[in-house]
Amino acid sequence: MPRCSSCCIERGDVLVTLTAIISYIVNGILMGGLYGLTSAAWSFQCGALKFANFAYGACIMFTMYLTYWPIAMWGWPLPLTIVFVLAFNVVLGWVMRKTVLRPNNRNTQILCTMGLQLIIINLANFFFTSYPRDFGLLEKRFYFTENISIGLTQLFCFVLSGAILIGFQLFLNKTWTGRAIRAVVQNRDVASLMGVKSERILDLAFSISYIMIAIAGIMLMTMFTVDPNFGTTWQSYAFIICISAGIGNLYGAFLSGLIIGVVSSLIKGIVGPFYHDPILYAMFVIILLLRPYGIFNKAENVARTI
Amino acid sequence: MFLKAENVTITFGGVNANQNVNVSFEKGQIVGLIGPNGAGKSTFFKAVIGFNRVASGHIYFKDEEITNQEPYKICRKGISTTFQKAQAFPDMTLEESVRVGAYCRIKNKKEAMAKAQEMINFVGLTGKEKAKISKLNMYDRKKAELAAALATQPELLLLDELFAGLVPSEVELILKYVKKVSEELGITLLIVEHVLRVVMSLCDQVFVLENGQIIASGSPEEVANNPEVIRAYLGGDSNVAAG
Amino acid sequence: MRSVKWTKRNSIYLAVLLALAAFLIYLPIGGSRRNINIGILVFIYIALGQSWNLLSGMSGLFSIAHALFYGIGAYGMSLMLARAGSNPLVGLLVGIGANLLVALIVGMVGSKLSGLYFTMALIGIHSIFYTLAGQLTITGGWLGISLPREWQLTRKELYIIALAIAVFMTVLFQVIRSSRIGTMFVALKENPQLAASLGSDIRKWRILAVLISATMASVVGSFYAIYMMAHNAEVFNGTVSLRIMMVCMVGGVGHIFGPWVGSALIIMDEYIRGAMPTEFASLSVVIYALVLIVMALLRPQGIMGSKIFQPKEVDVRAIENLDAREKTE
Secondary structure (H helix, E strand, O other): OOOOOHHHHHHHHHHHHHHHHHHHHHHHHHHHHHHHHHHHHHHHHHOOOOOOOOOOOHHHHHHHHHHHHEEEEEEOOHHHHHHHHHHHHHHHHHHHHHHHOOOHHHHHHHHHHHHHHHHHHHHHHHOOOOOOOOOOOOOEEEEEOOOOEHHHHHHHHHHHHHHHHHHHHHHHHHHHHHHHHHHHHHOOOHHHHHOOOOHHHHHHHHHHHHHHHHHHHHHHHHHHOOOOOOHHHHHHHHHHHHHHHHHOOOHHHHHHHHHHHHHHHHHHHHOOOOHHHHHHHHHHHHHHHOOOOOOOHHHHHHHOOO | OEHHHHHHHEEEEEEEEEEEEEOOOOOOOEEEOOOOOOOOHHHHHHHOOOOOOOOEEEEEEEOEEEEOOOHHHHHOOOOOOOOOOOOOOOOOEHHOOOOOOOOOOOHHHHHHHHHHHHHHHHOOOOOOOOOOOHHHOOOHHHHHHHHHHHHHOEEEEEEEEOOOOOOOHHHHHHHHHHHHHHHHHEEEEEEOOOHHHHHHHHHHEEEEEEOEEEEEEEEEHHHHHHHHHHHHHOOOHHHHHOO | OOOOOHHHHHHHHHHHHHHHHHHHHHHHHHHHHHHHHHHHHHHHHHHHHHHHHHHHHHHOOOOOOOOOHHHHHHHHHHHHHHOOOHHHHHHHHHHHHHHHHHHHHHHHHHHOOOOOOHHHHHHHHHHHHHHHHHHHHOOHHHHHOOHHHHOOHHHHHHHHHHHHHHHHHHHHHHHHHHHHHHHHHHHHHHHHHHHHHHHOOHHHHHHHHHHHHHHHHHHHHHHHHHHOOEOOHHHHHHHHHHHHHHHHHHHHHOOOOOHHEEEEEEEEHHHHHHOOHHHHHHHHHHHEEEEEEEEHHHHHOOOOOOOOHOOOOOOOHHHHHHHHHOOOO
């Protein structure tokens, strides 16, 4: 960190610390948008559709490879790649729903998706090797002051994340399909009586949630270096964010994503990246013990578990 | 008073499932709690055994407050129960299922097994001790749950729709055991039921719930002739009068 | 005393048991070094399997990161021996002590919440230990920690200890299952609502289940540290948890001999990996996971859950006559 001029060390230090903190917060918010988008997809799958998808992080990682590989290795144009990735993810979501997520038993779902996660990670290790890959894009940064700056890609991704979440909520509220999904989520039996094919709708909803994963994966690829274990970290962040927001709460997940983004950025900057994960996980366990129904949810909405 | 519920109100998401319910009775009686489907019988019953939260009001058992206590503490005070859907413990043998109840007061395995055997004999399931619960029929499962509840050595036993899902001949048989519980073991019974005929012939005192409120109480004859009750049961069919 | 009727099934069981015992005794005397090592590994996973079986099979708290307890046990032993210079007994006890503390937290979460939340809490706590073990200087980071050579044991001694641990854990499992504690655990798994209304304190029993299971895994972890003489944070690796679950899932969840049968997979895995070139090593995990998914979807009861291994059912039909007589009265 560049020191201020020697004239006034005391004031300069405070200023440097202050700008550093502001810069952490700004970056945290921008990162938080991505956290929000990635965890909203999981929150939707797990909270609304009641599918415990523990292969989620691995799917994001695989999407990133699928974005990287055609463009960098085979020279495909970007639009074609995006279409390919979207199509692949929708099919993947549908296949997962038909195989590992078929039983309603929670433990079986967790076990099967955990297994799937290991399969995907190890296949990626085998085919793509564990060598970290990125596009090596040099992002344009917009400087407010010497220390505070915003990456333009980052900003774009943040805005896009917010737009997608709002769009998704609108889709759920306004379209027939969206309303059918909500009906099935609330009461499968009644929805079936009203002429909604609930199994079909659940397949569809799960596939749609995979579109969100695809978009998140493409955006992450523009900013990060991917390796086969990349997804596990993001999956854990999704857990933390969804639990603190209350599982199934989409806007809560986005808001909570921003908070976690800022907190994690501050921990990294002030305490050091060394203790980042342990502190975050410890917070997670404490939240689980104190407010398992989420910070933004009320206790009455969650049934007393035995 | 043996069991006394004062102004019990139970709320689910802003809706009052029970409103100012007052129920009280003495030891040694057989008490019926009847009402049409959705009247809040099961809600009240689950509040007594500690599964539903009481929003306001108090429940006393032998002059001790048991409102919103943990279910296992209430059980140890002497209140036991059977559930409407008699599932018991599907993967256990009958003997072990009943032993779960016996372990409530007896820590020693041998004594608990003796107690369990005693209760199995009492409900007439002798010979099926080693059978898995999942292999038993509904009638035997109901008796198994009854045996498990009795093995906790309760003073008050709550029976939630004990006769639901049984054919009439089985109802007659299980009725025999219910009477036996009251007479031989001296246990006070609170029967939650919507089959009126059974309750009327059995009970000393009856409470009628409708829309979460007590609309009538008293001896079976009084209740059967109460115009409110007749109205609640769709214009007083012969069921009520027959009681 | 009960009189047990001697059936053909019993003699088959006895024959299998005798053959197994003969083989297990022969292995350390006549077996190659590699086979002895595989034997030790198999015993480790049988013992861990019993620990998992107790928590997830018996009391129904689904432990997805069982390597947590195992790793803490291993680090308890290695840190005490290498850094504090004390003896293995202290190491064992420190491992168990640390495990009891962690298990208390896990148990408190598990007693309040079940299912998904419990799984996620376990993953969170597991991640804390995994990251810290790989980063702190006292644990030697990713380079790991090596134990002083004075505590090195010969292969045969290790083999006997491992066998003893595996047998002990199996016996312990059976003792707990047939005691009051076991009855309560199974009751909580099968129907927690009814169990609570029959007077069992759900919180207490759930915490107790985690405590016992963690202690069992801790002992195995401590043994592993002595066996390997050096280890790093990979003892917390998810593959360990996966193998533990595999062993039980394939053998039969909640069944006392489940881990013994399922441990055949560990033997298979070792030989397959020995035969495969190193670049295919990651594919062995793929095979594991595939077997796990197929088992979970198609045969959730495992091999020991098959009909032929079930004790003979009491014929309910025959007793039905009693009922008929009762009804006609």
